[in-house]
Amino acid sequence: MDSREEAKWAAARGALEYVQDGMHIGLGTGSTACKFVELLAELAKEKNWKFVCVPTSEVTAKQARDLGLKLDGSYPDFGKLDIVVDGADEIDPHGNLTKGGGGALLREKYVALNSGKMIVVVDEAKHVEHLGDTFKLPVEIVAFAWTSTMQRIAPYVKSMELRKRDGKIFVTDQGNYIVDCELYAASDPVQLHEQLKALTGVVETGIFPHIANVCITGLADGGSRKQEF
Ligand code: 5RP
Numbered sequence: 001m002d003s004r005e006e007a008k009w010a011a012a013r014g015a016l017e018y019v020q021d022g023m024h025i026g027l028g029t030g031s032t033a034c035k036f037v038e039l040l041a042e043l044a045k046e047k048n049w050k051f052v053c054v055p056t057s058e059v060t061a062k063q064a065r066d067l068g069l070k071l072d073g074s075y076p077d078f079g080k081l082d083i084v085v086d087g088a089d090e091i092d093p094h095g096n097l098t099k100g101g102g103g104a105l106l107r108e109k110y111v112a113l114n115s116g117k118m119i120v121v122v123d124e125a126k127h128v129e130h131l132g133d134t135f136k137l138p139v140e141i142v143a144f145a146w147t148s149t150m151q152r153i154a155p156y157v158k159s160m161e162l163r164k165r166d167g168k169i170f171v172t173d174q175g176n177y178i179v180d181c182e183l184y185a186a187s188d189p190v191q192l193h194e195q196l197k198a199l200t201g202v203v204e205t206g207i208f209p210h211i212a213n214v215c216i217t218g219l220a221d222g223g224s225r226k227q228e229f
Contacts, residue, residue, distance in 0.1 A: 003220035007123035011218030012036040015085045015119050021049040026111035027064055028086025029057040029104040032121045036085045041067035054078045056111050057104035058173050084115040089135045090128045091120060091215055095229030096189045098131045100138030100206030103172050109204055112211050120215045131207060132183030138206040139179045139196055146177050149201030156195055157181040176203050
């Protein structure tokens with residue numbers, strides 16, 4: 001296993017510390033969050049612990065189901081969750097996140113805001129001084145009249161492109177599109193999030209301002225580091 005994979009497993013293992021029998025747990029999306037889902041399913045079997053889980057994407061829902069984890073039957077009208085464990089594309093020193101690399105940012109935000117604690121699992125490469133330093137900001141927009149929504153976003157970002165996969169426009173689980181935006185250096189993430197949210201046609205941004213409570217950074221040697229916000 002390469003050292004980055006090892007670090008992602010270490011972060012996922014670190015998040016198990018927050019899990020208790022009977023919890024309602026939000027399951028994130030991405031290559032780090034899916035490792036946590038695997039470990040959670042193992043824990044449930046080993047200890048005969050019961051969880052009720054809320055997935056942040058169809059991909060994670062399938063993974064959880066296949067591993068025998070119970071999903072909340074009232075989804076998507078789920079109630080308050082104890083914790084959510086999710087990855088991030090970037091995290092700044094204040095715990096602000098960029099998310100949405102996997103296109104699940106809207107559900108991820110719903111689940112995070114409905115959780116008592118958001119635990120972020122990352123490897124060292126995700127730590128940045130300013131959001132936007134290493135990753136373009138995903139912004140979810142309605143498919144209707146998407147070109148004019150992009151024109152509204154344009155003054156706030158350096159450049160942007162509509163997300164495509166295999167030559168086709170990428171469509172989110174909610175049927176929306178995603179615009180990946182290159183940010184101006186050292187943009188204020190909270191202000192930018194608010195400005196973009198105010199634009200007609202913007203559904204949600206991938207900035208998670210002051211939502212994360214804990215960040216577990218997995219290390220290549222199999223250990224992990226914890227920060228609280
Ligand atoms: C998906 C996300 C993911 O959490 C983010 O892309 C991190 O993924 P990975 O752990 O694979 O790097 O926001 O929408």
